[in-house]
Amino acid sequence: MEHINWIHNIPFFSIFLAMFCGIITPLLKKGSIARMVHTGMLCVVFCMSVLLLLNVYQNGESFTFMMGHFPAPWGNELRAGPLEALMAVTFSAVMLLTTVGGASFIAHDVVPEKQNFYYIMLNALFGAMLALTYTNDIFTAYVFIEILTIASCALIMAKGTAQSMVGTTHYLVISLLGSGMILFGVSILYSITGQLLFPQMKEAIIQLVASGQYTFPLLVVTGFVFIGLAIKSALFPFHSMLPGAYQAAVPTSSGVLSGLVLKSYILLGIKLIYSVFSVDVMLQLKIIDILFVFGLAGMVMGSVYAMRETRMKRMLAYSSVAQIGYIYMGIGMASRIGMVAACFHILAHAVTKSMLFLCCGQMVEDSGGKEQIYYLRGAGFRNPLAGIGFTVGALSMVGVPLFVGFISKLYFATASVYAPGKMAAVLIVLGISMVLNALYFLPSVIAIWTPVKKENETQTRISVSPAFGVCIVAFVFLNIMLGIYYRPFIRIIEMGIILLQ
Amino acid sequence: MTHLLINYYEAASVILFGIGFMNLLLQNNLIKKFIGLNIMDTAVYLFLAAQGYITNRVAPILTHGIVDADYYINPVPAGLVLTGIVVSVSVTAFSLALVQRLYKHYGTLNMDEIMRLSREREGE
Numbered sequence: 001m002e003h004i005n006w007i008h009n010i011p012f013f014s015i016f017l018a019m020f021c022g023i024i025t026p027l028l029k030k031g032s033i034a035r036m037v038h039t040g041m042l043c044v045v046f047c048m049s050v051l052l053l054l055n056v057y058q059n060g061e062s063f064t065f066m067m068g069h070f071p072a073p074w075g076n077e078l079r080a081g082p083l084e085a086l087m088a089v090t091f092s093a094v095m096l097l098t099t100v101g102g103a104s105f106i107a108h109d110v111v112p113e114k115q116n117f118y119y120i121m122l123n124a125l126f127g128a129m130l131a132l133t134y135t136n137d138i139f140t141a142y143v144f145i146e147i148l149t150i151a152s153c154a155l156i157m158a159k160g161t162a163q164s165m166v167g168t169t170h171y172l173v174i175s176l177l178g179s180g181m182i183l184f185g186v187s188i189l190y191s192i193t194g195q196l197l198f199p200q201m202k203e204a205i206i207q208l209v210a211s212g213q214y215t216f217p218l219l220v221v222t223g224f225v226f227i228g229l230a231i232k233s234a235l236f237p238f239h240s241m242l243p244g245a246y247q248a249a250v251p252t253s254s255g256v257l258s259g260l261v262l263k264s265y266i267l268l269g270i271k272l273i274y275s276v277f278s279v280d281v282m283l284q285l286k287i288i289d290i291l292f293v294f295g296l297a298g299m300v301m302g303s304v305y306a307m308r309e310t311r312m313k314r315m316l317a318y319s320s321v322a323q324i325g326y327i328y329m330g331i332g333m334a335s336r337i338g339m340v341a342a343c344f345h346i347l348a349h350a351v352t353k354s355m356l357f358l359c360c361g362q363m364v365e366d367s368g369g370k371e372q373i374y375y376l377r378g379a380g381f382r383n384p385l386a387g388i389g390f391t392v393g394a395l396s397m398v399g400v401p402l403f404v405g406f407i408s409k410l411y412f413a414t415a416s417v418y419a420p421g422k423m424a425a426v427l428i429v430l431g432i433s434m435v436l437n438a439l440y441f442l443p444s445v446i447a448i449w450t451p452v453k454k455e456n457e458t459q460t461r462i463s464v465s466p467a468f469g470v471c472i473v474a475f476v477f478l479n480i481m482l483g484i485y486y487r488p489f490i491r492i493i494e495m496g497i498i499l500l501q
Numbered sequence: 502m503t504h505l506l507i508n509y510y511e512a513a514s515v516i517l518f519g520i521g522f523m524n525l526l527l528q529n530n531l532i533k534k535f536i537g538l539n540i541m542d543t544a545v546y547l548f549l550a551a552q553g554y555i556t557n558r559v560a561p562i563l564t565h566g567i568v569d570a571d572y573y574i575n576p577v578p579a580g581l582v583l584t585g586i587v588v589s590v591s592v593t594a595f596s597l598a599l600v601q602r603l604y605k606h607y608g609t610l611n612m613d614e615i616m617r618l619s620r621e622r623e624g625e
Contacts, residue, residue, distance in 0.1 A: 139581055139584065142588075143584060143588060146588045146591075146592060149592070150591065150592060150595050153595065153599075154595075157599070162606050162607070162619060162622065163619060163622075163623060165599065165602055165603050165606065166603070166615060166616065166619045168599060169531070169599060169600075169603065169612070169615075172595075172596060172599065173525060173526075173534065176525060176538055176592065176596075177522065177525055177526060180518075180521075180522060180525070180538070180541045180542065180545075181522075183542070183545050183585065184518055184544075184545050184548070187545050187548050187549050187552070187581075188548075190549075190552070190577075190578070190581070191548075191549075191552040196577070
């Protein structure tokens, strides 16, 4: 008993707590109590994750947690290091700010007697994201991918309008194609390696590659798993599910889905690259180059689609496609610094896009439910806080210094120097993509700060709920803080990636 | 070719997976789409079950008092299949509930038709 560090129980306990809150929420009659339980759970998980992060960062260690104390090849394991802990901190912080700040949307858009169901789904979603972050077992990962899929579909559908049902169907079908591919890949992988835990699988794969056995099945497996993850995280050619779903969903759902859910699949992909397939094998099989090319295509095409869009939420959805492209480009560079940039961009996009969706939802609501950018003119004056939040988010996404988006783009550019043969492509596409970002974000920012001359109705200043205000201020603060004080985070990510290898 | 004949279970499961996958992707009728999902998942279970079976061995249940592992088949794929079945049942239940609501609202199961109606009502 004396050598067990109690901090090591945190990963399991966070997942368990989230799932447990999901289970008890149906017993609560009122949505407001469910909200309090959810918020409390997020606060507890946030504090525990910060504790875990500090502990693993100070010790410079990563550890595996045996579930039920069954030793390696039989038991199920969780693994936590600085990278996982940092992601858990980000997920819980952003989720907390988004759901607290977006509580008024939930109260407004979801039928009152179904509000506690909405919180069940949020709890399940959060538990599944944490499980994907911490898991060390590939089949557990698959199961939680499916839980995440169902929970996110339910969140999109929560509004109950016909449009949201169509959006959900689209999202569900595409997601199921992705998870089907992952499941098949995992099955073949099990049959050629005979293992399910990451470290044992890695050994088996290295042996297979060295002996030249099963080269073709290994290629198929890697393709299936990574294309499956790419479909689920809406990499460019598979992005068609995003706009319809995000447009129709409650803004809170859109923020959580775009900011966090897509990222948890990517994080799983990064973990798989390092702790299962290993970078050398990925390079040998050329799968990582495919991800790189798709990422580059996504960076440009996402922005092009976003420019053609007149409705703000769809524009933000396409902008997510472009940002996911950035992350895959970083992964595709297959160098450590590229991966650091990708991980930092996960963080940057999470804190920015959730805020953008919340502000956009608020401005649309203030402008009579019309989401065309034309009708949103002057929305910044109607609700200054949402306007400022949107402006900060847009500037950050464009890559203006002082904001977090700039740092990740800086690191992407730096990383390109260390990626032989890919440098020109990265720099050119990065430049084009940033110009395109500016071309669609700045007109919308200008639009919301354009005063509307003929206003027949009296200018009633719309009252902002205090929770929304506090959360937007916190988001703006996070954006600027991460944009200036970014070095510790880069160090944590770097340490996490070194420990993952 | 001989590989295909020896591993005929796996070959069949890959063909079924393809059928299910394309059905889920391309089928217009929503019910048939989700039948495609089930075909796809079942194909994977067939694959896993075929991987777990070892000729001339029995299921790992202690009836004759033999504890030697060489007497039994691999039980792990069976566990994976069970987990997978639970997942696929819940996904199917969710999708069918969704289809039901869509049908109540639009009066059709054709996905193209639903998309068209949805766009018209949105007023594009």
